[in-house]
Amino acid sequence: MAVRTKRKDPRPARCLVFANRKGGCGKTTTAVNVSHALSRTGSRVLLVDMDPQAHATLSVGFKTDGACGDIRALLCGEASCHQAVAVTSIENLSLIPSVLALSAYEIENASRPGAETRLSQRVEPLALDFDFIIFDPPPTIGLLAVASMVAAREVYIPMQMHFLAMEGLAEMVRLIYRINATFNSRLCLRGIIPTFLNEKTRLAREIMDEIRTHFGLDTIFPGVRNNISLAEAPGYRQTIFQYAPESAGAQDYERVARRILDDPKSHPQEGGAES
Numbered sequence: 001m002a003v004r005t006k007r008k009d010p011r012p013a014r015c016l017v018f019a020n021r022k023g024g025c026g027k028t029t030t031a032v033n034v035s036h037a038l039s040r041t042g043s044r045v046l047l048v049d050m051d052p053q054a055h056a057t058l059s060v061g062f063k064t065d066g067a068c069g070d071i072r073a074l075l076c077g078e079a080s081c082h083q084a085v086a087v088t089s090i091e092n093l094s095l096i097p098s099v100l101a102l103s104a105y106e107i108e109n110a111s112r113p114g115a116e117t118r119l120s121q122r123v124e125p126l127a128l129d130f131d132f133i134i135f136d137p138p139p140t141i142g143l144l145a146v147a148s149m150v151a152a153r154e155v156y157i158p159m160q161m162h163f164l165a166m167e168g169l170a171e172m173v174r175l176i177y178r179i180n181a182t183f184n185s186r187l188c189l190r191g192i193i194p195t196f197l198n199e200k201t202r203l204a205r206e207i208m209d210e211i212r213t214h215f216g217l218d219t220i221f222p223g224v225r226n227n228i229s230l231a232e233a234p235g236y237r238q239t240i241f242q243y244a245p246e247s248a249g250a251q252d253y254e255r256v257a258r259r260i261l262d263d264p265k266s267h268p269q270e271g272g273a274e275s
């Protein structure tokens, strides 16, 4: 259990999700490294691994001692929210780890009424313990991804600057509207984060221009360059700030986190993580 002292800030956590229905576009890399970057500023961050592949859990070097719960146990009511929160070796960064059995949970509960709001209800008591709660959903738009978006308020879409990725973006916007209408009217697209970026290519510049035209000038976030250290770090169970703190990847995620932290539109939500 990670939360021992109360935060001084009485406002509930900002709840973020890095979502895209496409796999391999940098969601987990972004969730992990933005979480670490925010924790380095002194913010208390809870990273919630919603993917049965547990890549975020591995990437922050978490090793279970068998004593703590996990996201499946939390969702099934077998662990309290405080039992499910684990400390990591990174200061100010806590984790609700994932396990492979989460995929069975998704299959078993996919059509159960109310399943989409369960995560939001289960993490809501943690909202006063953290400055940020960050969800890392799986790539498929099933129960776990939808539940993450129901529990969050701010959606950020990491995406590669390819034309085919634009279709995925349109689909994500439709999904946000559907979730707005059904479960969580406060969910809002707050930024598109270009990943694997090579700004020198004309294609990347054209796509960024197209996104600005459709979504407004301030939607595009500072990009994350294609950087081999970002691909290597998870193999050492480290974030980019541990593995290669001077790398382009570390600089880029520092900028993304700074932009999230300084977002003039951000206002900590009343009523915590629940919609």
Ligand SMILES: Nc1ncnc2c1ncn2[C@@H]1O[C@H](COP(=O)(O)OP(=O)(O)O)[C@@H](O)[C@H]1O
Binding pocket: 022, 023, 024, 025, 026, 027, 028, 029, 030, 055, 139, 195, 196, 197, 224, 225, 226, 227, 228, 230, 231, 232, 234
């Ligand atoms: N900017 C980047 N430069 C190089 N490799 C990256 C970058 N971002 C992510 N990767 C690597 O690409 C792969 C997919 O990224 P990941 O964050 O796991 O995607 P997702 O969570 O969307 O499936 C991982 O091996 C990751 O280490």
Ligand SMILES: [Mg+2]
Binding pocket: 027, 028, 029, 051, 055, 137, 138, 139
């Ligand atoms: Mg992932």
